[in-house]
Amino acid sequence: TDPRSGTILELDRVFIPATIYDNKILLESQPTYLAQLLALPERDRHAYLDGLWEGGEGQFFSEWDLKVHVLKAFDVPKKWRRLGMLDYGYATPFCYLQAVITPDTGLVWYRELYAPRVPDVEQAERIARACQDDVPERIVSGKDLWHKGGKGLYGHSTAETYQTVWKKMGFRTRLVMGDHDRVMGWRRIRQYLQLFSGPDGTMTALAQIVGPACPHLCRTLPE
Numbered sequence: 527t528d529p530r531s532g533t534i535l536e537l538d539r540v541f542i543p544a545t546i547y548d549n550k551i552l553l554e555s556q557p558t559y560l561a562q563l564l565a566l567p568e569r570d571r572h573a574y575l576d577g578l579w580e581g582g583e584g585q586f587f588s589e590w591d592l593k594v595h596v597l598k599a600f601d602v603p604k605k606w607r608r609l610g611m612l613d614y615g616y617a618t619p620f621c622y623l624q625a626v627i628t629p630d631t632g633l634v635w636y637r638e639l640y641a642p643r644v645p646d647v648e649q650a651e652r653i654a655r656a657c658q659d660d661v662p663e664r665i666v667s668g669k670d671l672w673h674k675g676g677k678g679l680y681g682h683s684t685a686e687t688y689q690t691v692w693k694k695m696g697f698r699t700r701l702v703m704g705d706h707d708r709v710m711g712w713r714r715i716r717q718y719l720q721l722f723s724g725p726d727g728t729m730t731a732l733a734q735i736v737g738p739a740c741p742h743l744c745r746t747l748p749e
Contacts, residue, residue: 597634
C-alpha cells in the first residue's frame, strides 16, 4: 500500500528474507557451516549470514544497518522539533527531507519529496503544501540556492524565488544556508549512523529513517 495515498499497488515479485538461522536442517546437517560464515570479513558476513545485501562494494557508510537505521511508520510527536533539508536539482532530482530531533538528540527523517525536472516555483509549492500543517523551524540548503545565475524568476536566485512563493502561500519558515564542508558533513553523518547499545540492550543509532516515507534516502544514503 502506498503510504501517502493509501492506494494498493500491484507487485510482480516479493522478497521474503531467510537466513541460515531459518534453515534448521542445514544447521543440523552441516554444523561447521555457521562457523565458516561467522569467520567471514565484516561486509561478507553481513551479506551471507545476516542477509544484508545492501552493504556491497562501494558502500560509503559501512555503519549502515537496514535493521537498525530503518524504522516502520509511526506518529511523530508534535512537540519534537522539525528541521528541513533541501538539495536543489532540475535535470537531477530535487530532494527535500524533513526530520525531527528526538528527546535523546537523535535525528529521524520522516518526510521526503523527490522528483526530477520540477521548476523552482513548483518545488517551493510542493514543500509548502506537504508541510503546511507540520512546518519546520528552518530549512537548510546548499549555497548554490543563493547564486544569481538566472535560475529563478526574473533573474532572482532560487532562494529568493522560494521565499517569494512561501510568503504568498503563508508558509512561515526560515531558509538558511548550510555549512558546505563536505568532509565534516560526512563525518557527522558517520557519527550519527554509528551503532550503540540502547538502554534495553538492543542496537540503535542516533540517525534513523522512516523507511516507507523516505525510500530514496534509504536507497542513496548507504552509497
